[in-house]
Amino acid sequence: MRIYATVNDRTARRSFRERKHRKRPLTVLDHTLPAFGxxxxxxxxxxxxxxxxRKLGAANIALGRTTETTAEEARAKxxxxxxxxxxxxxxxxxxxxxxxxxxxxxxxxxxxxTRKSNLYLLGRYILPPLxxxxxxxxxxxxxxxWFDSMSGTPGVANRTLPxxxxxxxAAELWDLRPQGSxxxxxxxxxRTAPRERFLSAxxxxxxxxxxxxxxxxxxxxxxxxxxxxxxxxxEIAGLRWDWIRETRAVLPDSKTGPKTIQLPVPARVVLxxxxxxxxxxxxxxxxxxxxxxxxxxxxxxxxxxxxxxxxIHDCRHTYASHAVMGGLDLYTVGRLLGHADTGSxxxxxxxxxxxxxxxxxxxxxxVGGALAGGRKREADLGD
Numbered sequence: 001m002r003i004y005a006t007v008n009d010r011t012a013r014r015s016f017r018e019r020k021h022r023k024r025p026l027t028v029l030d031h032t033l034p035a036f037g038x039x040x041x042x043x044x045x046x047x048x049x050x051x052x053x054r055k056l057g058a059a060n061i062a063l064g065r066t067t068e069t070t071a072e073e074a075r076a077k078x079x080x081x082x083x084x085x086x087x088x089x090x091x092x093x094x095x096x097x098x099x100x101x102x103x104x105x106x107x108x109x110x111x112x113x114t115r116k117s118n119l120y121l122l123g124r125y126i127l128p129p130l131x132x133x134x135x136x137x138x139x140x141x142x143x144x145x146w147f148d149s150m151s152g153t154p155g156v157a158n159r160t161l162p163x164x165x166x167x168x169x170a171a172e173l174w175d176l177r178p179q180g181s182x183x184x185x186x187x188x189x190x191r192t193a194p195r196e197r198f199l200s201a202x203x204x205x206x207x208x209x210x211x212x213x214x215x216x217x218x219x220x221x222x223x224x225x226x227x228x229x230x231x232x233x234x235e236i237a238g239l240r241w242d243w244i245r246e247t248r249a250v251l252p253d254s255k256t257g258p259k260t261i262q263l264p265v266p267a268r269v270v271l272x273x274x275x276x277x278x279x280x281x282x283x284x285x286x287x288x289x290x291x292x293x294x295x296x297x298x299x300x301x302x303x304x305x306x307x308x309x310x311x312i313h314d315c316r317h318t319y320a321s322h323a324v325m326g327g328l329d330l331y332t333v334g335r336l337l338g339h340a341d342t343g344s345x346x347x348x349x350x351x352x353x354x355x356x357x358x359x360x361x362x363x364x365x366x367v368g369g370a371l372a373g374g375r376k377r378e379a380d381l382g383d
Contacts, residue, residue, distance in 0.1 A: 002027045007037055007075070012046060012066040036078040038066060050078035052085035055176060056093055056101045092176050095138065096131035102167050111255060113234070121160045125150065130164075135176045138168070140183040147187065154190035161187060197314045198321035203307060210305040219297035221270050222282050223315060228267040230319030230337050233312050235261065238290040239281040244271065259338045 005011050007030040016026055029037040035051045048063040048071075061081050063074045088094075093101075099122055107115050129146055130138065143164070150157035165184035171177040199207065204227075214220040225236050235254055243249050247268070249261040263271070274281060282291040298312040316337070323333050 002029060004029050004031050004034075006031050007033075007048075008071045009066075012038060012048075012071055016040060030075075033075065033078065035082060036075060038074075048074035048078075050081050052081050054085045054088050054093060054097075056098065056174070092134045092136035094131065095133050095135055096127055098135045098171065098176065099127055099131070099167065102170055106166075106170065113255070117159070118163050121156075121163050125156065125160045126164055126167075135168075135171045138183055140187075143183045143187065151190070154192050158189045158192065161189060196317070196321075197310060198318040199307070199310065199314070203305070203310075204318070207301075207305045207307065210301055214301060214304075216297055216300070218274075218282060218291070219294060219301060221274060222291065222294055223298065223301060223312075224270050225267055226312070226315035227319060228264060228270065229261050230316050230323075231261050232316060232338075233294055235259070237282055237292070237294045240279050241276055241281055242279070244281075254338060256338055261338075262336060 001024065003016070003026070005028055007028065011028065016028075025042075026040040027037060028040065029035075036048075037050075038046050038048045040046050046066040048066060048069060049060050050063060051058060051060050063069065063077045063081075088097075103119070103122070107118075110118060129149070130142070133142065147157055147161060150160070161184060165182060165187075168177065168182040168184055172179050172182060207223075211220040211224060222233075222236050225231065225239075226233060229236070232255060235251060239249060239251075243251055244263070247263050249263060251259045251261065253259075271281065277283065278287050280290045282294070283289070284291055295312050302308060302310050320333055320337055323336070324330065
């Protein structure tokens with residue numbers, strides 16, 4: 001319910017008959033400044049607010065409780081917020097305010113890990129240097145200086161640039177920037193040496209011995225599944241029994257969407273050895289959720305095997321690398337890994353060189369034989 005009055009300290013203290021027997025808050029608006037007022041909720045808490053209309057939309061801004069702020073102080077804050085909103089409608093919002101709206105509208109589409117990463121990059125690398133600039137005023141020169149400032153951490157810079165680019169694309173869609181003005185477009189990223197680490201046959205043998213004798217049987221079983229399936233560690237740690245369909249596991253969601261993980265015989269043997277005490281294949285200690293510390297437990301296993309430089313994600317690289325070196329084509333490997341695009345699988349292409357040389361030799365032999373056969377037939381005809 002709304003009523004109009006002259007908002008002052010006396011009004012803020014008075015009792016309102018209109019509030020009685022009502023579940024919704026009572027809103028008291030000022031006669032002379034209708035965007036300004038205060039709300040009264042069920043427990044009689046009263047809070048000054050001002051409603052402003054910005055380019056990103058309308059919003060109520062809390063100005064403080066009536067017990068802590070005088071009416072005149074709240075009114076002055078309200079006028080300042082209204083004037084700032086007018087400037088914003090003309091010049092556009094600052095990056096800091098736009099980031100809040102960007103997260104509000106887009107974060108629900110992100111995977112949990114993506115959300116965590118994006119929020120970290122925003123708060124740590126984007127907003128501190130760029131938060132005070134207005135969205136419409138961000139230029140390519142600004143982005144270039146910002147990107148160059150992170151030359152000491154090229155990997156972080158390369159991961160942060162797409163987040164800023166996505167923000168600028170959203171700004172265009174929301175008419176906060178001219179169409180086609182994304183200052184991040186075609187910005188060249190830093191070249192970084194790809195980390196290609198996979199376990200050799202000897203290293204797999206050492207790891208196998210450790211897994212066979214490990215006290216942490218649950219973690220050992222999970223690592224075996226990683227090596228047998230090429231799945232991501234989060235997919236194995238969060239695996240549920242009701243997702244398993246005999247020779248495959250059907251995941252309703254993953255980093256790249258719904259995914260099917262093939263379960264060869266060795267993987268099924270591992271699963272058959274595990275107790276089925278709950279919904280999760282690898283439950284946490286309380287049994288009410290999935291395992292959450294596999295990466296930490298991997299550190300102990302790799303140390304016992306003398307593999308201190310091997311990350312848990314390298315189990316996935318090991319699966320893919322040995323598949324390619326064994327002659328499996330990149331398309332099939334990509335399908336098994338659940339890659340959304342073939343570019344992600346191309347990193348393993350150099351490992352197939354031996355297989356490609358052998359295939360090229362066979363093909364050239366076939367063609368060469370055909371050519372030689374053709375010359376022989378010509379010679380026979382000449383005779």
